[in-house]
Amino acid sequence: MLEELQLFQDPHYDESIVREEIRSYYPFVKAFGNNDEIEIAIYQQDALLLMNEAAISIEGTLRKNANGTGIVEFTSLSLNNAGAFLFDSISYELNGKELDKVRNPGIVSSVKGFLCYEKDDTSLSIGGWNYPQGGLVTYDPIKSTFYLRIPLWHLFGLFHDYKRIVFGKQTLRLIRARSDNNCFKVSNDDTVGELTITNIELKVKHVFLNDVVKLNLLTQINSDKPLLIPYRQWELHELPALTSGGTTKEIWSVKTCTNVESPRYIIVAFQTNKRDQMMQDATLFDNIEISNIRLTLNSEYYPYEDMKLDFSSRKYHEAYYMYTQFSKQFSSSTNKPILDYDDFNNRALFVIDCSKRNDSIKHSTVDVKLEIESMKAFPQNTKAYCIIIHDRVMEYLALSGVVRSAL
Structure with a gap:
């Protein structure tokens, strides 16, 4: 009724x-x-x-x-x-x-x-x-x-x-x-x-x-x-420094993981001379004139097409769009993005949604690899961050006190 x-x-x-x-x-x-x-x-x-x-x-x-x-x-x-x-x-x-x-x-x-x-x-x-x-x-x-x-x-x-x-x-x-x-x-x-x-x-x-x-x-x-305790883990990986000296492309083999830890989302960010510097802001993420970032999970590529970014010409709408979609997909939130288009230029976060995968990827060991391309040579002392968000389910037997992975 x-x-x-x-x-x-x-x-x-x-x-x-x-x-x-x-x-x-x-x-x-x-x-x-x-x-x-x-x-x-x-x-x-x-x-x-x-x-x-x-x-x-x-x-x-x-x-x-x-x-x-x-x-x-x-x-x-x-x-x-x-x-x-x-x-x-x-x-x-x-x-x-x-x-x-x-x-x-x-x-x-x-x-x-x-x-x-x-x-x-x-x-x-x-x-x-x-x-x-x-x-x-x-x-x-x-x-x-x-x-x-x-x-x-x-x-x-x-x-x-x-x-x-x-x-x-x-x-x-x-x-x-x-x-x-x-x-x-x-x-x-x-x-x-x-x-x-x-x-x-x-x-x-x-x-x-x-x-x-x-x-x-x-x-x-x-x-x-x-x-059962299900949650999503935010796993940080760091590349101490991108290759400098005129190089505009970097291939980063982030990790090899089991199907259980296969990524749902990848977030990539960069900082140049920010860490442990008292005159710098540790929450600023540099765009370093990135033109494209591609994620490879075994033989699958994300995104399918190149981003074709040009931050010097304010052409980073594809990266900004992918950023704005994260909250909707991750938590079904209707929150408005905290960064507007101008803010994103100084806090560039490159979001890659890889949550939808075919069975061949889900049931195998997964190699996580990033291809990073820039319009200009990478600056010296530029650190790269890669946050892998993946599912995790733990099983807790309260009487016996045993805690173990359920996947």
């Missing part, structure tokens, strides 16, 4: 959750210097947690060194997503099994933000993402203090996709960056910013169920019924 005709239907209220609490978890050792490993563990086996709503809470200071004559700019446009650049890698484990690991989370989350987020969305401003205004809204220039609350879904593909409760022993592992130069900007070479982290906590939402729902859940857990 149509909803409009349900005149005598009783109202329904969802009271399966009777209480929610946000609790803090702390690292074993409070050492937050460069290259330090920070481990935060949750040992409460019976706690029901919404890890997709968990966040890393960070407190720290940023000061100019004693001999510096310039200005440390922690609130300028070029310092968007500063918090993610505090770490070289982050990983999440369930019962000792690593489910997701992100190398260089600053780059990966910046790319994800430009692909998936909407302009002027302030919900992530306290996490350091504040595009296009830029800067960290919680920074106090008088006291030189800053505060961050970075949600895990901003950093991990796992928690971007998987939004159900999690239970069991869980570990968050953070490796501090070897340098914090990507987190702030100085006005001249004589000035050095000194960033110090004073505290890190993990804020996690605990969920408490009513007795009926809890009993039903425990019954299924005691039967050791497998729980």
Whole structure:
């Protein structure tokens, strides 16, 4: 019967959750210097947690060194997503099994933000993402203090996709960056910013169920019924430097993977003299006059035709179109692209959709190869990034505590 005709239907209220609490978890050792490993563990086996709503809470200071004559700019446009650049890698484990690991989370989350987020969305401003205004809204220039609350879904593909409760022993592992130069900007070479982290906590939402729902859940857990955890992993690969010295073409054999890790999407980006440079913006991606990028998966090519780009003539509409389609295809989102046509020139992200493949590709070992062509010779000190987004499904036997791949 149509909803409009349900005149005598009783109202329904969802009271399966009777209480929610946000609790803090702390690292074993409070050492937050460069290259330090920070481990935060949750040992409460019976706690029901919404890890997709968990966040890393960070407190720290940023000061100019004693001999510096310039200005440390922690609130300028070029310092968007500063918090993610505090770490070289982050990983999440369930019962000792690593489910997701992100190398260089600053780059990966910046790319994800430009692909998936909407302009002027302030919900992530306290996490350091504040595009296009830029800067960290919680920074106090008088006291030189800053505060961050970075949600895990901003950093991990796992928690971007998987939004159900999690239970069991869980570990968050953070490796501090070897340098914090990507987190702030100085006005001249004589000035050095000194960033110090004073505290890190993990804020996690605990969920408490009513007795009926809890009993039903425990019954299924005691039967050791497998729980499936499907998500899409953002896997970063780096080419330290493109071949310079007059070369306009590069062939990059990114990786050889099994059919399980076969790519769904490939995102390619470039940076010239950006990494670890205090006077540069680590979230800018150079177009380096790219004329074409082609992905090869075994014998299949994506896209089918050459892009025929010319950034110097503002002819990059094909690359921009592929960028604008990503959010629609990846998450069925109706969000407007965060980058307009002009912004894309300085934050060029080359998106290749390879999610639709024939069976011969799906059931074989896959060689991932990129052919990169430019209108001009590649600049020196140009780093290439390739993010491979692929499906992953883990199986969790809650009673026995076993976590394994389901594919």
